[in-house]
Amino acid sequence: MQHAVWAALLASVACGVIGTYVVVRKIGFISGGIAHAAFGGIGIGYYLGINPLLGLIPFSLLSALGIGLLSKKGKMAEDTAIGAFWAAGMAAGVVFIGLTPGYAPDLFSYLFGSILTVPSSDLLMIAGLDVLILLVVALFFNEFLASSFDEEYAEASGIRTTVLYLVQLCLIALTVVVLVRVVGIVMVIALLTIPPAIARHFSRNILTMMVGSSLLCLLFMLAGLWLSYLFNVASGAMIILLAASVFMIIAAGRRLIGKT
Amino acid sequence: MRSPVVTVKELSVSIDGAKILEGLSLDVHENEFFGIVGPNGGGKTTLLRVILGLQKPTSGRVTVFGNEPLLSRKEIGYVPQLASFSRDFPISVRDAVLMGRLSRKKLFRPYDRQDLELVGKALETVGMTALKERHVAELSGGEMQRMLIARALVSQPRLLLLDEPTASIDPAMKTTIYDLLDTLKHEMTIIMVTHDTGTISRHVSRVACLNCRVTMTTGEQMTSEALSDTYHYPVTMVKHGERSDRPLRGEEE
Numbered sequence: 001m002q003h004a005v006w007a008a009l010l011a012s013v014a015c016g017v018i019g020t021y022v023v024v025r026k027i028g029f030i031s032g033g034i035a036h037a038a039f040g041g042i043g044i045g046y047y048l049g050i051n052p053l054l055g056l057i058p059f060s061l062l063s064a065l066g067i068g069l070l071s072k073k074g075k076m077a078e079d080t081a082i083g084a085f086w087a088a089g090m091a092a093g094v095v096f097i098g099l100t101p102g103y104a105p106d107l108f109s110y111l112f113g114s115i116l117t118v119p120s121s122d123l124l125m126i127a128g129l130d131v132l133i134l135l136v137v138a139l140f141f142n143e144f145l146a147s148s149f150d151e152e153y154a155e156a157s158g159i160r161t162t163v164l165y166l167v168q169l170c171l172i173a174l175t176v177v178v179l180v181r182v183v184g185i186v187m188v189i190a191l192l193t194i195p196p197a198i199a200r201h202f203s204r205n206i207l208t209m210m211v212g213s214s215l216l217c218l219l220f221m222l223a224g225l226w227l228s229y230l231f232n233v234a235s236g237a238m239i240i241l242l243a244a245s246v247f248m249i250i251a252a253g254r255r256l257i258g259k260t
Numbered sequence: 261m262r263s264p265v266v267t268v269k270e271l272s273v274s275i276d277g278a279k280i281l282e283g284l285s286l287d288v289h290e291n292e293f294f295g296i297v298g299p300n301g302g303g304k305t306t307l308l309r310v311i312l313g314l315q316k317p318t319s320g321r322v323t324v325f326g327n328e329p330l331l332s333r334k335e336i337g338y339v340p341q342l343a344s345f346s347r348d349f350p351i352s353v354r355d356a357v358l359m360g361r362l363s364r365k366k367l368f369r370p371y372d373r374q375d376l377e378l379v380g381k382a383l384e385t386v387g388m389t390a391l392k393e394r395h396v397a398e399l400s401g402g403e404m405q406r407m408l409i410a411r412a413l414v415s416q417p418r419l420l421l422l423d424e425p426t427a428s429i430d431p432a433m434k435t436t437i438y439d440l441l442d443t444l445k446h447e448m449t450i451i452m453v454t455h456d457t458g459t460i461s462r463h464v465s466r467v468a469c470l471n472c473r474v475t476m477t478t479g480e481q482m483t484s485e486a487l488s489d490t491y492h493y494p495v496t497m498v499k500h501g502e503r504s505d506r507p508l509r510g511e512e513e
Binding site: 024026139140142143145146148149150152153154155156157158159200203204205206208209 | 359363370411
């Protein structure tokens with residue numbers, strides 16, 4: 001249980017910070033594509049007999065760069081690039097797991113999350129990725145803000161917006177790795193979008209949106225964990241259901257009081 | 261003779277096989293207020309993007325202050341069309357204007373005290389000091405345009421490019437923006453793209469009527485005939501304060 005609380009705390013940091021960029025840049029679908037394509041990395045991890053998270057990191061980074069480069073430089077429609085990587089990654093995962101002798105024991109925990117079974121080694125890896133993500137965001141904070149707000153203006157100011165975009169996609173890929181143990185690759189997209197979308201209603205700048213989003217992330221994870229224990233259901237799914245319910249209630253409430 | 265700030269020689273631009281600009285040549289001189297009018301798709305914004313270095317020419321050459329556009333970026337202030345960003349982005353007026361310092365700031369360095377002072381001055385110039393902490397989503401169309409002008413001014417440009425800054429704003433705010441530009445033209449060179457053919461002629465020294473090719477005229481001599489040639493249909497000039505029985509189709513676009 002202690003590990004679960006630590007995992008929730010560490011995952012909520014990356015989730016809130018990077019999820020904020022996902023929401024303000026409106027790239028939720030790309031994040032979903034990177035998350036699903038990352039299944040190929042889990043398959044490779046199983047096939048090579050290493051920790052699947054170690055297979056996940058390079059595979060999700062390559063997927064992020066592939067989707068980003070194809071849509072920005074390859075003159076390919078963004079949704080086409082996402083769709084191709086999404087399906088190809090899942091297919092690669094299925095093929096590699098099929099080629100692996102024996103049974104894949106924790107496969108379901110990578111697909112749908114299992115925060116209660118996160119080992120210490122994964123906690124250390126998640127903490128390391130958190131530090132890396134925060135460091136990169138701190139270094140490029142003003143440049144990320146400018147390219148997220150007005151990409152054309154940022155480019156006109158001499159900012160290399162395509163490079164920054166690719167860096168942001170790589171950060172999303174690393175956040176996917178962080179969140180896989182909590183909610184699984186199938187539902188990562190929900191945690192990257194719902195808490196920041198709620199936080200945006202109450203934020204006047206991107207920094208407060210990041211903090212609010214991280215706190216909401218943590219709240220949903222801990223409350224979802226408690227509810228899953230109470231009703232004896234899967235924790236990952238309960239976390240997402242709780243987050244989605246709060247999101248819909250707030251959206252409906254805002255509409256009722258005349259704020260959209 | 262004042263030295264040219266922008267020199268365009270035989271410029272042609274094609275995008276995805278479509279010819280946008282063809283054989284365009286013009287010079288814009290120091291402290292000139294230069295207008296660009298023309299129909300949608302006539303190449304006005306493309307010309308601005310080439311001057312900014314955001315669009316490569318297919319053929320021909322453009323120089324800004326004697327250099328390639330990319331090398332002169334620090335000298336250029338840019339006011340894009342409103343639609344280029346999402347209005348519900350969580351950002352205050354002050355932080356949005358601060359982005360104008362990006363071209364002067366070194367990578368990894370935070371903004372410093374001088375940057376913040378310049379933001380204060382730029383907001384004062386456009387009359388928005390009281391609104392500096394306001395969220396951009398709470399601004400009216402005219403306030404948003406003035407904020408974008410402040411963002412361009414905070415980089416202390418020698419050349420100011422504006423892409424339809426008077427679109428979708430009320431007549432009173434339009435007058436405010438033209439008055440502001442009339443003041444600024446003594447300090448910098450201004451190039452402004454607009455559909456506002458009726459008003460711009462009273463403020464600019466020269467106008468380029470652009471529809472793939474260019475016809476040059478002075479503001480005072482901009483006639484219905486010149487505009488009709490550019491827009492490819494009859495256009496009647498209406499100077500503000502005058503009446504006309506026919507609608508100005510150039511403005512309807």
